[in-house]
Amino acid sequence: MARKKTPAIAWPGTPLPRVFFDRPSITVAPLLLNKxxxxxxxxxxxxxxxxxxxxxxxxxxxxxxxxxARNATMFGPPGHLYVYFTYGMHWCCNCVCGPEGTGVAVLIRALEPVHGLALMRAARPRTAIDRDLCRGPARLTQAMGIDGAQDGIDLVAAAEGFTVLDDGVAPPEGLVGSPRIGISVAKDLPWRWSVPGNRYVSGPAAPRSPPLRERRG
Structure with a gap:
């Protein structure tokens, strides 16, 4: 059955093009910050x-x-949303990256709410403070209204209710990847990035690289 089309996205900005996602996930991930x-x-x-x-x-x-069957979307075209169920209770969402068939993606771990907070609060009525609405991958899917129905939707087309926008805020510069959290294998790979000093990050803030003059020493 074809998915029902939804109204155009109202938040100002330009949907990220397919070419943005059609790169390795470790390239795309830090560039998604502040989108x-x-x-x-x-x-x-x-x-x-x-x-x-x-x-x-x-x-x-x-x-x-x-x-x-569970991970098929992650092998699909770049720029789609891969949504999976975990721990028997939570949904998490990822942006599919790379050429079709490679099976790479970027997990969105935390959002800073910028609009529609009343709807987010209604979706997470037990959340005591707004800081916790989207601070973590399961919380943000609840707050944003994302579940298995969104698995496979096209973020680039922005025609099925969700997209990723560039509204002119650049990603932080000089970031250094840090170990991923909440996994049991390959924990030391430095493939987690976050906005330094942002209070909505779910884990320890990712470091920046030292200034060039310090690294030369």
């Missing part, structure tokens, strides 16, 4: 924390052992 995940109903959050997962070379990736 905006937006919904047609007005909910929007600035991406402040991400993790890259790299398919067949990454034991922590869902696609490490090949294609299954």
């Amino acid at each position: 905006v995940l937006a919904a047609a109903d007005g909910r929007a959050g600035r991406i402040v924390e991400v993790e890259a997962y790299a398919g067949a070379i990454d034991p922590a990736a869902h696609t490490y052992r090949g294609k299954t």
Whole structure:
């Protein structure tokens, strides 16, 4: 059955083009910081924390052992949303990256809410403070209204209710990747990035590289 089309995204900005996602996940991940995940109903959050997962070379990736019904979207075209269920209770969302068939993606770990907070609060009524609405991959899917129905939607087309926008805020410069969190294998790979000093990040802030004059010493 074809998905029902939804109204155009109202949050100002330009949807990221397919070519943005058609690169390795470890390239795309830090560039997604400060972009905006937006919904047609007005909910929007600035991406402040991400993790890259790299398919067949990454034991922590869902696609490490090949294609299954659960991870099929991650093997699909870049620029689509891969949504999966975990721990029997939570949804998490990822931006599919790289050429079709490679099985790589970027997990969105945290958002800074920027619009539609009333809808987010209604979706997470037990959340005591706004800081916790989207601070973590399961919280943000609840707050944004993302679940299994969104698995496979095209973020680039922005016609199925969700997209990722560039509204002119550049990603932080000089970031250094840090170890991913919440996984049991390949924990030391430095494929997690976050906006330094942002209070909505779900784990320890990712470091910046030292200034060039310090590195020369």
